[in-house]
Amino acid sequence: MRHSSEPIWWSLFAAGGVVAALVAPVQIALTGIAAALGWADDAFTHARVLALVSHPISRLYLFVLISLPLFHSAHRFRFTLIDLGLKQGRGLVAVLCYGAAVAGTILAALVLIRL
Amino acid sequence: MGEAVSRPYRRTMPATWWLTNRAYFLFMVRELTSVFIAIYLVLLLVLISKVAAGREAYEAYLTFLGTPAVLAFHVLALAAALYHSITWFNLAPKGLVVRVRERRVPDAIIAGSNYLAWIAVSALLWWVVL
Structure with a gap:
């Protein structure tokens, strides 16, 4: 039997789904709303945020937070396109979706290592 | 008969199939929360790169995050993320x-227990950051 890469993508999808379910709402509220509106000014000064995100645990957390849900999104988006009728280019759709998640993961690693 | 090979009939599904029924629609909403x-x-990764780039770049990006369109996006994204969490x-x-x-x-x-973990993790992150 030919080996399938499907279990790998599915595992990343499931792990990303858990991470997104647990922390995406609070993360969006923190950086997309609280920081954007300038709530708690001293919490979002450059010096404090730099110190916070530079900590090794924060970097690891941010890497997991960004990478795994990207694979979750890629997997869902892939099957949404197919459900919407894009059946001809199945292979290409998979490559583009997972490729974007891999690219995002590499970029996240580079940004976080260089902090 | 030129076409000797007959192909099985395939019913084509219109791309709007998910608008025909509430359950299908909610399924599609759930799938699109991932987008x-x-x-x-x-946007978060860009924020981190701006933090690394320095204070001016970071503050300019915070101003960008505060513009009405970007803020509206985050409000929608928050609703989408909550829907993902609840369905998950x-x-x-x-x-x-x-x-x-x-x-x-x-x-x-x-x-x-999932909901309890969700509340605990959210409270912890909120407390660490703010």
């Missing part, structure tokens, strides 16, 4: 069958 989450993650935790008992002494742990306990 909002993915865009948010890209409600599905968890169906994917995870836990047995204690041959008895199946009730769905409500599995879903409930």
